[in-house]
Amino acid sequence: MVEDVPVHPPQTAPTPAAPTPDHVDSLAAVLDLVRSGTATTRPEIGRKSGLGRTVVTQRVNQLTDCGLLEEGPLGPSSGGRAPRELRFRAHAGVVLAAELGATSVTVGVADLAGQILTQLEEPTDIALGPDQVLGHVEELFDRLLAQVTASTGGSSTATWGIGIGLPGPVEFATGRPSAPPIMPGWDGYPVRDRLARRFNAPVWVDNEVNTMALGELRAGSAKGERDILYVKIGTGIGAGLISGGQLHRGSQGCAGDIGHAAVTEDTSVVCRCGNTGCLEAFAGGAALAREGLAAAEEGRSEFLARVLAESGTVRAVDISRAAQSGDRTSVALLTQAGRLVGSLLATLVSFYNPALVIIGGGVAGAGDLLLAAVRESVYRRSLPLATRELRISRSTLSDQAGLVGAAFMVIDELFTPERLGRWVEIGSPAGFPELVDVPLRTPVL
Template sequence: MAARSGAGAGPEDLSQSLLDMLRFSGPATKPVLTARVGAGRTLVTQKINELIDVGLVSEDRVGRSTGGRIPREVRFRSEAAAVLGIEVGSSSLDVAITDLAGRPAVTHHEPWDITKGPEATLDRLEQIVNQLRDEPQAPTVPLVAVGAGLAAPVEFTTGRPISPPYMPGWDGYPVRDRLSDRFGVEAWVDNDVSAMALAELRAGNAQDASDFLFVKLGLGIGAGLVSGGVLHRGADGCAGDIAHIPVATKSPALCRCGRRGCLAAHASGAALTREARRLADSGESPYLAALAAEGTTLEAAHVTAASHAGDPAATELLAQTGRFIGTALGTYVSFFNPSLVAIGGAVSQAGDILLAAIRQAVYEFSLPLATRHLQITPSDLGDTAGVVGAACTALDAMLRANRLDWWAEQPLKN
């Protein structure tokens, strides 16, 4: 778990430890919490009462009395307020309104041309949010923050995309400030894959892993790192941006960034789409050639369908894609020694052939000690990873003990 011990810490650290424990480990009785934080009972009770007064925590009866006192548990009130989670992808927009645990109550997905620029995108996001707030399942509690993940390198401290390769017109745009202006609450902005790694830590397969890599295989490819239970963004916020590292190939393909031989140019949804069309045109894949002849616009998902139908060229393409990804990941596994590599994004749906090739290459190209306890598994967050991660980015920043005075001013109480 990511909850840190409060032993030897100051009063604010003790509040933080209690809040983190209740967020990440679920409800507990006061004696259990007291034992876990290793502080005095009176002080722990005082800190819990402060959290109750603010409205973030409640103490509820659980079960029936068996003759003695009725047992009571302290729990985090995830229903107390709502957060917006936004994912601005390279070809789509996703929005969710979540609770304070990052669980989506209502969601929306639509294709979107990101090259329309930031103003048009924010206009559309505002419309989507207004629609979502009118849905019957939408939370009626106050909206307290917005988090957004962008398919771009993001300077986290300012919330601005920096030289985004796929988002012309967005370079340096103050996304964080503009989101805050639009929705009237504080905003946080991060790279979309870093946000997804956070989602995996908070709500996915990695809740018990403190060192792991999240790899997103979508139209592009990227990774997010969690080290010691904390998202590692790096000095400038671009840690894990593996899309444009070079791969070893005799025929380097042109990348959208303008260079040749990048991982994204050989092992991404865009690369699979390009190769699917080539296999159809050349007739190497009779399955894909037949689809193209029917007028189907070939995409990455058709390669998976072709492979499932027994098409050898499509199967080899998926295996080659997995080898490129696994070879690159093998280096990072040796360097970083994670216990888990979680694979998400639309292309991860390609299934066993891709995953097996990734695993094989990782084992081949990393140290035996680094892979002794390594698990390589698909992420089970699916389509919601981006919005859940964006909401969690905001929540991790908001649910701080040094913000309790701010929370006290919010109308959270029942």
């Protein structure tokens, strides 16, 4: 007779308890201090964070064990044993970033410190629609990832997240464009969902001007500032607002869309949004090209007439070149555009009172002429108190601001305490696109 032996279910490891809010808050605080370079040793972390020595040691050990921090050389001694420096492992993963413009797309791969490792820019037409344009972006991402893998000796680096800047209004909560004037076929398109499925990583999508503002805040001329107005003057015109060191998107994500504010009663030009009198329709790159073409055809500019004869068209960049060569008509066009932009900015400066206004975008690269006209209008029309210490300067990141900002958008979102607590134990957020849906106790930038 065979004795019955009780059968027990296979033993499984207990599921670890989720970190408490206090735990992830202190973990994120320690990581942020090291990532930002504010503190590089355990004693410095304790002084800057107010955390006790035991808690600091525990959090540093946890972050080191999961691969986010590493030990560096010995730091300076303050009298006792020299402390060991800590370093953030920025090479632990990569972030994909893309800035989509009206006529070009720029893509890049960044490390976890926001440093662009490699990038590509290629012409495109945003009006071709999301399937064709995003398919092109995906191909470029694959190409750059292959380059990064080759440069590391064949060791693949995990994609921790993706950041996309689009040239139109974006509902940030869903990552979907909303009635974008220059993007036919994009309204409501699930940009975030498509890229999340393709690369199995969390994705954030925003208006490109917001990513440009964020890029300047994190790595450009606005670093260390708290109240900034970033203005892009390109094919279109838009603004990004930084308030109290945080990006202000508004309740739906369309804050700063100044390109379609009315600046004139002139109804002769219909804007791409369908209205008349919009700033963009009279001062944007397309408006300058339109006026430059008319000047060439009517014989009011010999320089632009030659450009038209040679190339068959006149672009905004041609007007910049003509103005720098002394062409009076082009000088007048740029000056008028600068005054229109400056007149609207004067209202915003008095209303918002920023410490810094940054002018970026393709048309903003026209030289000092446009910038001087903007400054003249702002300083003349704004309240004296609002302009007493105001600086108005050109972007230092130039055409890389949007790409850098898209990378930092992802990095900022990944390292919020709520999201960090979801993936820190496994050391990487790669493979968790659902992280974008984690609710935050305090909204990120």
